[in-house]
Amino acid sequence: MSSKIRIxxxxxxxxxxxxxxxxxxPTATPGFSGSDKDLKKxxxxxxxxxxxxxxxxxxEKQNSLLIIAQGxxxxxxxxxxxxLLDPMxxxxxxxxxxxxxxxxxxxxxxxxxxxxxxxxxxxxxCFDRSHYEDVLVQKVDALAPAEEIERRYGAIVExxxxxxxxxxxxxxxxxxxxxxxxxxxxxxxxxxxxKLWKFDPSDLNARAEWDEYMDAYQIAxxxxxxxxxxxxxxxxxxxxxxxxxxxxLVVDALRTIDPQYPTPDFDPKAELATLESMD
Amino acid sequence: MSSKIRIxxxxxxxxxxxxxxxxxxPTATPGFSGSDKDLKKxxxxxxxxxxxxxxxxxxEKQNSLLIIAQGxxxxxxxxxxxxLLDPMxxxxxxxxxxxxxxxxxxxxxxxxxxxxxxxxxxxxxCFDRSHYEDVLVQKVDALAPAEEIERRYGAIVExxxxxxxxxxxxxxxxxxxxxxxxxxxxxxxxxxxxKLWKFDPSDLNARAEWDEYMDAYQIAxxxxxxxxxxxxxxxxxxxxxxxxxxxxLVVDALRTIDPQYPTPDFDPKAELATLESMD
Numbered sequence: 001m002s003s004k005i006r007i008x009x010x011x012x013x014x015x016x017x018x019x020x021x022x023x024x025x026p027t028a029t030p031g032f033s034g035s036d037k038d039l040k041k042x043x044x045x046x047x048x049x050x051x052x053x054x055x056x057x058x059x060e061k062q063n064s065l066l067i068i069a070q071g072x073x074x075x076x077x078x079x080x081x082x083x084l085l086d087p088m089x090x091x092x093x094x095x096x097x098x099x100x101x102x103x104x105x106x107x108x109x110x111x112x113x114x115x116x117x118x119x120x121x122x123x124x125x126c127f128d129r130s131h132y133e134d135v136l137v138q139k140v141d142a143l144a145p146a147e148e149i150e151r152r153y154g155a156i157v158e159x160x161x162x163x164x165x166x167x168x169x170x171x172x173x174x175x176x177x178x179x180x181x182x183x184x185x186x187x188x189x190x191x192x193x194x195k196l197w198k199f200d201p202s203d204l205n206a207r208a209e210w211d212e213y214m215d216a217y218q219i220a221x222x223x224x225x226x227x228x229x230x231x232x233x234x235x236x237x238x239x240x241x242x243x244x245x246x247x248x249l250v251v252d253a254l255r256t257i258d259p260q261y262p263t264p265d266f267d268p269k270a271e272l273a274t275l276e277s278m279d
Numbered sequence: 280m281s282s283k284i285r286i287x288x289x290x291x292x293x294x295x296x297x298x299x300x301x302x303x304x305p306t307a308t309p310g311f312s313g314s315d316k317d318l319k320k321x322x323x324x325x326x327x328x329x330x331x332x333x334x335x336x337x338x339e340k341q342n343s344l345l346i347i348a349q350g351x352x353x354x355x356x357x358x359x360x361x362x363l364l365d366p367m368x369x370x371x372x373x374x375x376x377x378x379x380x381x382x383x384x385x386x387x388x389x390x391x392x393x394x395x396x397x398x399x400x401x402x403x404x405c406f407d408r409s410h411y412e413d414v415l416v417q418k419v420d421a422l423a424p425a426e427e428i429e430r431r432y433g434a435i436v437e438x439x440x441x442x443x444x445x446x447x448x449x450x451x452x453x454x455x456x457x458x459x460x461x462x463x464x465x466x467x468x469x470x471x472x473x474k475l476w477k478f479d480p481s482d483l484n485a486r487a488e489w490d491e492y493m494d495a496y497q498i499a500x501x502x503x504x505x506x507x508x509x510x511x512x513x514x515x516x517x518x519x520x521x522x523x524x525x526x527x528l529v530v531d532a533l534r535t536i537d538p539q540y541p542t543p544d545f546d547p548k549a550e551l552a553t554l555e556s557m558d
Contacts, residue, residue, distance in 0.1 A: 059476035078370050085369045091357050091376070091407065095369050128370065179558065190551045193540065197338035201545045204553055261472065266480045272469045274483055279458065 005031045005042055005241075010248035013232045015225035021218045024233050026178040029241040042244040046251040047087035053251070056259035057122055058092035063167045063257045064119035067250070068127045070136075071175035072213060073203045074185035076239045080175065081126045083243045084250055093124040098133060110134040110152060111159055119168060131156060135220045140212045153223040160229035169253050170229045173246055174217060175236035179210055284310045284321055284520075289527035292511045294504035300497045303512050305457040308520045321523040325530040326366035332533035336401055337371035339538045342446045343398035346529070347406045349415075350454035351492060352482045353464035355518045359454065360405045362522045363529055372403040377412060389413040389431060390438055398447060410435060414499045419491045432502040439508035448532050449508045452525055453496060454515035458489055 009031030013024075032039065057063060067084065069077040085093055096117045105113045111131055119125040135152050138144045144152075163170055177185075186207070189199040206213065225231040232249060234242045288310030292303075311318065336342060346363065348356040364372055375396045384392045390410055398404035414431050417423045423431075442449055456464075465486070468478040485492065504510040511528060515521045 078368075081370065082368055089357075089361055090364045090369065090372070090374045090405075091360065093369070094373065097370070126369075183554065183557075186554055187551065190547050190554065196543055196547060197540050199543075199547075199550070201550060204550065204557070207554075207557060210558075261476050264475055264478075268469050268475060268478075271478070271480060271483065272466065275462065275465050275469065275486075278462075278483070278486060279489075 003031065003033050004045075005244050005248060007248050007252055010232070010245045010252070013234050013245065015221045015231035015233055019218075019222055019225070019233070021176070021214055021221065021233065024176050024235060026176050026181065026235045027237045028235045029238050030235075032241060032244075036240065039238075039240040039244060043083065043240055043247065044087075046247055050247070050251055050254065051087040051089075053254035053257075053259060054088040054092055054124060056261055057124070057254065057257065058089065059122070059261050060259045061122035061262070063169065063259060064121055065124045065250075065253060065257070066119055066127065066163065066168050066170050067125070067246075068130045068132070068170065068172045069175065070130065070132050070173065070217075071236060072177060072182060072210075073206060074182050074189070075175040075177045075236050076242065077128055077175060079239060080173070080243050080246060081128060084126065084246060085124075088124060092122060093126070094119070095126045095128060098127060098129040098131075109155075111155060114159070118163070121167070131159075132220055132224075136213065136216045137206070139216045139219075140206075140209050153220070156224050157226055157229075160224070160226065164228040169257055171246070171249050171253055172225075172229060172231045173249070174221065174231060174233045175242055176233050177236040179207075181237045182207060282310065282312050283324075284523050284527060286527050286531055289511070289524045289531070292513050292524065294500045294510040294512055298497075298501055298504070298512070300455070300493055300500065300512065303455050303514060305455050305460065305514045306516045307514045308517050309514075311520060311523075315519065318517075318519040318523060322362065322519055322526065323366075325526055329526070329530055329533065330366040330368070332530070332536075332538060333367040333371055333403060335538035335540055336403070336533065336536065337368065338401070338540050340401035340541070342448065342536045342538060343400055344403045344529075344532060344536070345398055345406065345442065345447050345449050346404070346525075347409045347411070347449065347451045348454065349409065349411050349452065349496075350515060351456060351461060351489075352485060353461050353468070354454040354456045354515050355521065356407055356454060358518060359452070359522050359525060360407060363405065363525060364403075367403060371401060372405070373398070374405045374407060377406060377408040377410075390434060393438075397442070400446070410438075411499055411503075415492065415495045416485070418495045418498075419485075419488050432499070435503050436505055436508075439503070439505065443507040448536055450525070450528050450532055451504075451508060451510045452528070453500065453510060453512045454521055455512050456515040458486075460516045461486060 012030065057065065069080055071077055081095055101113065114131045135149055139149045160170060186199065186203060189195040221231045221233060234245050236242045291309065336344065348359055350356055360374055380392065393410045396404070414428055418428045439449060465478065465482060468474040500510045500512060513521045513524050
């Protein structure tokens with residue numbers, strides 16, 4: 001018999017005191033036992049509710065939701081974002097990829113481009129990578145001095161604290177895959193003509209630095225997982241499981257925001273009477 | 280027996296010489312006869328192909344697609360955009376609404392904010408309203424001097440000509456609804472608590488100026504429908520019919536662009552060998 005993922009299962013991935021990335025088994029699916037088909041059903045179980053809540057969020061224009069997706073290459077950030085947005089209206093969301101900083105971006109503080117990409121009131125925005133690259137790849141490849149990397153953890157905590165004050169709710173997700181799973185995925189990209197475009201030779205450089213990346217994630221997650229902006233470190237080898245877990249976090253966040261259709265600043269009955277009196 | 284909409288049916292809505300908006304029957308569904316259920320099937324018939332073509336467009340990063348949706352209030356621009364994007368990946372598209380210009384936007388030429396919102400190579404962008412508002416509402420409500428409105432038609436033609444040279448393919452759609460249909464829709468918004476947020480009292484002002492708007496559309500469409508940037512004026516009272524027609528235009532445009540997965544600038548076999556030699 002299959003068991004459903006509950007919100008408690010999703011919450012247990014929250015990064016708190018004593019968190020060790022090495023304790024998280026990328027192949028595990030805690031709270032779930034069942035077939036792939038059961039999991040596909042799990043994946044859409046909240047879709048209708050998410051659709052309604054997002055419409056209200058968009059209508060009310062008071063709060064917004066920012067979802068940050070991080071993870072090693074092929075961890076499924078893109079697929080996750082697609083599934084999260086599936087039940088929502090594209091008129092109310094936006095996907096923001098973060099690549100290598102442009103010349104203009106590099107001339108500013110690392111949070112400059114993030115500030116510009118934040119959701120407006122009512123919006124749902126998904127970051128495909130984020131300012132965390134500035135304490136991950138920049139640390140591993142020593143693209144910034146150690147003191148600057150050190151400064152950034154504090155700057156991020158402060159920045160994200162301000163987001164809460166600006167009514168931007170934050171969900172930060174690390175999709176944690178195993179090194180073996182990445183190998184399978186990279187092999188698949190290299191052997192499949194329809195996936196080859198997703199491969200970049202630099203992916204292998206990052207793979208060669210796997211342990212350094214895990215160390216950088218460990219530090220980033222423990223230094224920046226706070227009460228208002230917690231990290232969730234989710235086993236990623238079963239992609240549908242990870243997606244289902246994050247959908248729980250999304251519906252949970254939207255319920256907490258509890259958006260409402262706005263109170264009209266006009267009298268609907270009077271407007272209706274005017275309408276009926278017109279051609 | 281039901282008849283399917285063909286690409287020829289979609290093309291016949293192209294605005295050409297001698298076009299008269301008043302000749303277009305908003306309630307007609309040329310080329311289609313069948314049930315609502317048949318129409319729902321029509322609506323998704325190209326979805327798989329659209330998904331593949333958009334992924335290739337996104338992968339290739341050479342060309343892009345800009346879809347402009349115009350029409351009176353409640354003509355279904357938002358619903359159209361949602362359906363068009365349904366089969367596509369949100370990592371490759373963006374929706375850009377155009378509201379009343381901000382102070383900063385109003386301080387610039389009317390095309391300034393449009394230039395900034397154009398698709399990047401590989402992107403699909405949908406404009407929910409557009410620079411055409413600057414020759415529609417701005418003309419009807421005399422928000423700009425007549426000479427300035429006059430100048431804008433030429434400026435638009437020139438601007439859109441440049442888009443073609445920048446590999447941005449353009450689909451311009453006017454959803455043409457009847458005045459009766461708008462009344463039904465506005466009534467529905469005013470009576471339905473879940474739709475009330477979409478109503479704005481200014482909608483009734485625009486409705487009172489219906490004939491002036493139709494005149495402004497007539498002039499805008501005849502002055503700016505060109506070989507490279509044609510307008511399509513589509514009967515809008517049957518929303519699913521209009522959506523199915525525009526989906527034909529979209530798949531037709533993507534087939535014309537004929538995007539290809541990019542040729543890798545590395546040797547996949549060598550990369551695979553490197554991968555296999557790693558942990």
